[in-house]
Amino acid sequence: xxxxxxxxxxxxxxxxxxxxxxxxxxxxxxxxxxxxxxxxxxxxxxxxxxxxxxxxxxxxxxxxxxxxxxxxxxxxxxxxxxxxxxxxxxxxxxxxxxxxxxxxxxxxxxxxxxxxxxxxxxxxxxxxxxxxxxxxxxxxxxxxxxxxxxxxxxxxxxxxxxxxxxxxxxxxxxxxxxxxxxxxxxxxxxxxxxxxxxxxxxxxxxxxxxxxxxxxxxxxxxxxxxxxxxxxxxxxxxxxxxxxxxxxxxxxxxxxxxxxxxxxxxxxxxxxxxxxxxxxxxxxxxxxxxxxxxxxxxxxxxxxx
Amino acid sequence: xxxxxxxxxxxxxxxxxxxxxxxxxxxxxxxxxxxxxxxxxxxxxxxxxxxxxxxxxxxxxxxxxxxxxxxxxxxxxxxxxxxxxxxxxxxxxxxxxxxxxxxxxxxxxxxxxxxxxxxxxxxxxxxxxxxxxxxxxxxxxxxxxxxxxxxxxxxxxxxxxxxxxxxxxxxxxxxxxxxxxxxxxxxxxxxxxxxxxxxxxxxxxxxxxxxxxxxxxxxxxxxxxxxxxxxxxxxxxxxxxxxxxxxxxxxxxxxxxxxxxxxxxxxxxxxxxxxxxxxxxxxxxxxxxxxxxxxxxxxxxxxxx
Numbered sequence: 184x185x186x187x188x189x190x191x192x193x194x195x196x197x198x199x200x201x202x203x204x205x206x207x208x209x210x211x212x213x214x215x216x217x218x219x220x221x222x223x224x225x226x227x228x229x230x231x232x233x234x235x236x237x238x239x240x241x242x243x244x245x246x247x248x249x250x251x252x253x254x255x256x257x258x259x260x261x262x263x264x265x266x267x268x269x270x271x272x273x274x275x276x277x278x279x280x281x282x283x284x285x286x287x288x289x290x291x292x293x294x295x296x297x298x299x300x301x302x303x304x305x306x307x308x309x310x311x312x313x314x315x316x317x318x319x320x321x322x323x324x325x326x327x328x329x330x331x332x333x334x335x336x337x338x339x340x341x342x343x344x345x346x347x348x349x350x351x352x353x354x355x356x357x358x359x360x361x362x363x364x365x366x367x368x369x370x371x372x373x374x375x376x377x378x379x380x381x382x383x384x385x386x387x388x389x390x391x392x393x394x395x396x397x398x399x400x401x402x403x404x405x406x407x408x409x410x411x412x413x414x415x416x417x418x419x420x421x422x423x424x425x426x427x428x429x430x431x432x433x434x435x436x437x438x439x440x441x442x443x444x445x446x447x448x449x450x451x452x453x454x455x456x457x458x459x460x461x462x463x464x465x466x467x468x469x470x471x472x473x474x475x476x477x478x479x480x481x482x483x484x485x486x487x488x
Numbered sequence: 489x490x491x492x493x494x495x496x497x498x499x500x501x502x503x504x505x506x507x508x509x510x511x512x513x514x515x516x517x518x519x520x521x522x523x524x525x526x527x528x529x530x531x532x533x534x535x536x537x538x539x540x541x542x543x544x545x546x547x548x549x550x551x552x553x554x555x556x557x558x559x560x561x562x563x564x565x566x567x568x569x570x571x572x573x574x575x576x577x578x579x580x581x582x583x584x585x586x587x588x589x590x591x592x593x594x595x596x597x598x599x600x601x602x603x604x605x606x607x608x609x610x611x612x613x614x615x616x617x618x619x620x621x622x623x624x625x626x627x628x629x630x631x632x633x634x635x636x637x638x639x640x641x642x643x644x645x646x647x648x649x650x651x652x653x654x655x656x657x658x659x660x661x662x663x664x665x666x667x668x669x670x671x672x673x674x675x676x677x678x679x680x681x682x683x684x685x686x687x688x689x690x691x692x693x694x695x696x697x698x699x700x701x702x703x704x705x706x707x708x709x710x711x712x713x714x715x716x717x718x719x720x721x722x723x724x725x726x727x728x729x730x731x732x733x734x735x736x737x738x739x740x741x742x743x744x745x746x747x748x749x750x751x752x753x754x755x756x757x758x759x760x761x762x763x764x765x766x767x768x769x770x771x772x773x774x775x776x777x778x779x780x781x782x783x784x785x786x787x788x789x790x791x792x793x
Contacts, residue, residue: 219650
């Protein structure tokens with residue numbers, strides 16, 4: 184993790200993703216850990232199918248690079264990043280289930296309930312969520328107990344009923360009862376925003392940042408989360424399912440209102456520009472060190488899949 | 489919680505259950521906590537439906553009474569007990585789902601997916617699991633960070649792929665590929681044993697017990713877990729669905745082998761006697777203070793629903 188800064192943004196994204204993928208592969212092997220009896224082979228295979236899927240690992244990237252702002256890097260940061268990714272991947276597995284979004288494909292591969300079965304997919308999601316807290320809490324994550332417990336609390340709150348899981352509940356309800364604009368903003372801030380914001384906050388916590396820096400990076404995460412969602416709405420309106428590796432046009436088909444759908448593409452693109460500018464402003468105090476996160480903001484806004 | 493010891497075992501069980509139920513009711517209200525945006529009403533209602541179900545609260549009871557062995561009691565112990573019960577209730581909600589055990593009734597009430605819908609039941613389970621770690625990690629749980637993180641780690645390990653969730657995966661597989669006796673023992677030790685064992689270990693952790701006491705109470709939890717499962721097998725063979733408030737005779741119907749089914753009722757009852765004796769022996773060093781846990785061992789072995 185001591186690459187020269189001359190690497191491109193895409194290089195850094197790929198290097199971080201590779202490091203997280205390797206660690207996840209080790210964490211998800213079948214060897215029982217202390218206190219475990221067996222790790223059932225089929226369940227672990229389903230967890231790996233859901234977690235080792237070649238994703239961009241955006242949330243781990245934001246966590247790793249936010250920590251690096253404070254000169255913190257290495258195995259411990261990677262472990263927390265991997266735990267965060269376990270939570271993201273659990274949410275994808277459960278969101279794809281027949282009773283939720285009923286998706287057959289994810290990154291061009293069968294979803295976990297299609298590759299295995301529905302019960303195994305539910306349990307694989309449950310197990311990845313549970314494992315995230317195991318990973319952070321473990322002594323192998325070489326942080327003061329106070330820091331580990333702050334990360335557990337922050338992750339649980341971002342992922343729970345008042346965060347990501349609650350956002351998914353609101354999103355399912357939105358198919359029946361069209362929310363107003365404030366309602367859309369709220370559900371998106373929970374469903375996708377909370378975990379992205381936590382990624383940036385967690386990097387600051389790992390970096391032992393003071394309260395002002397934590398607030399600043401939390402706000403940065405908030406702007407990134409909004410940009411991510413707007414870019415997602417635009418992609419759902421305009422991209423082909425081939426380039427996305429999953430079904431597109433689903434929001435409109437499901438009668439789901441999005442901000443981009445409500446106000447149109449031009450509005451959405453101008454909002455995106457504003458969010459990128461806001462994110463860049465927030466990074467101003469970090470000077471050169473903030474370069475990679477500024478690039479990340481532009482990347483999120485411009486992403487094509 | 490300063491009742492005289494002359495209360496009967498059933499009184500203490502009911503008093504503890506009531507205290508846990510009251511705390512869970514407070515924890516599961518709709519007021520957003522710091523860092524939360526909203527707690528969606530329907531999701532919270534489903535979480536309450538799954539968690540405030542008038543259960544005996546056996547796991548919290550074991551935790552509370554094990555902590556009391558070491559003269560530790562009060563709100564903090566109750567919070568950890570409530571968190572443990574959230575994990576137990578999440579597992580019931582997910583186990584009842586159509587793709588798992590497909591149960592319509594739980595304690596005589598519609599299961600969460602019948603009272604709400606399948607997606608909401610999945611998210612309610614996810615949210616209760618996540619909330620358990622939030623509750624333990626929170627500063628309101630007035631314990632040293634080291635103690636909170638040990639509890640998070642222990643709970644995650646007991647509940648995860650190498651514990652309860654893995655046991656449920658093995659249990660589902662057992663309908664297809666009949667496990668041998670060792671396989672049955674293993675799956676039960678994971679599916680029901682791990683969380684019961686954790687309840688007793690957690691009480692010792694809360695009591696700041698030394699390693700010998702922790703091991704002893706862990707072994708006590710192991711014996712209780714085995715007894716619980718054998719009693720459950722016997723009930724499934726002999727009890728009516730009315731007295732249980734859920735379907736019975738399901739193990740045989742599903743072709744699931746149980747130890748009681750394999751060796752017969754007489755063997756199972758004599759095994760139960762042996763496990764109670766073993767549990768009582770393990771409590772010997774605690775003298776009078778261990779009375780209530782000795783009664784708990786007998787209660788678990790003799791339970792009728």
